[in-house]
Amino acid sequence: MRIGLSGAHRTGKTTLAYEFAKKNNIEFIKTNASQIFEKNNISPNQKIGIVDRVVIQHRLLKEFEICWNENEFITDRTPLDLLGYLYCDIMGDTYISESIIDFYTKKCVEIINKKFDYIFIIQPGIPLVYEKNKAPLNSIYINHLNLVILGLSYLEKINTKIFVINENCLRISERINFIENILKEKDLL
Numbered sequence: 001m002r003i004g005l006s007g008a009h010r011t012g013k014t015t016l017a018y019e020f021a022k023k024n025n026i027e028f029i030k031t032n033a034s035q036i037f038e039k040n041n042i043s044p045n046q047k048i049g050i051v052d053r054v055v056i057q058h059r060l061l062k063e064f065e066i067c068w069n070e071n072e073f074i075t076d077r078t079p080l081d082l083l084g085y086l087y088c089d090i091m092g093d094t095y096i097s098e099s100i101i102d103f104y105t106k107k108c109v110e111i112i113n114k115k116f117d118y119i120f121i122i123q124p125g126i127p128l129v130y131e132k133n134k135a136p137l138n139s140i141y142i143n144h145l146n147l148v149i150l151g152l153s154y155l156e157k158i159n160t161k162i163f164v165i166n167e168n169c170l171r172i173s174e175r176i177n178f179i180e181n182i183l184k185e186k187d188l189l
Contacts, residue, residue, distance in 0.1 A: 001026070001188050002068070002115060003179070004078035006153075006162075007122035008145040010129075010137065014076040016122065016175050021074050023176060024189065029067050029075040036060055050096050053089045057082050057104065061111065068115040078119055079108035080162075084149040088141070109157045116160045120179055121149060123167035 003020075005013040014030060021028035037044045040056055048056070061082055068075060083105060090096065112119070124146050128137045153162045165178050183189040 001072045001183065002070075002117045003074040004068075004080075004112075004116045004119045005074070005076050005122055006078045006080040006084075006119050006149060008081075008084070008124055008142040008149065010126075010142060011122045011124050011146075012126050012172070012175070013122050016172060017074045017076040019172055020176050020179060024074075024180070027071055027073040029069075029073050031064050031067065031075060031077040033060055033077065036063055048089075050089055050094050053086060054096070054100060054104065057086050061104075061107065065111055065115070068111075078116060079111045080119060080121075080149055080152055083108045083152050084145050087148050087152065088145050105155075106157075109155060113157075113159045118182070119153070119160055119162045120182075121153060121162065121164045122175070123165060123169075125167050125170050 003026075005017050007013055017030070018028050020026075034044045036059060037056065040059060042048060042052065042056060061079060064077065064079075064082075086101070086104065090101070124139070124142050128139065128142075130137055150164065153164075163178075163182055165175055169175055169178055180189055
């Protein structure tokens, strides 16, 4: 049972993953995108160009792939998130080679299928609270990113089972129950 939580930043993925792991006695793998941004002299809340975005996304994927092991775990980020951020930075006037995007998309899908049994998409809705060195609190961007991630979850080559937690499911206990109920149906809990 390798579980990934996916969704926009500031939706409670880390807290949910931690609490679920503690309650169900499985490993919690915390990803730290901010730390990787800082190692590369980029602030997580600064606007970066598309070339820099592609470079940092590859570094994030490489670092996180090492963390996502073969044991039972729950983690607070998946390659679906990384794809979402990249696609959100591509605007109508952005020029980037389609082959670069296709390569990164294929790599993310490959890792999703290899490393994750289940992905749960967490919808925005919890109150936004400012934290230093975290992505900006722009609710429109967060909702945009959420919609992009939801759309990417339908990529045909993804074999991992993906479930969407209802946007009205905001309390941590409700979110844990949602995940547990899906896993119980699959005889995994």
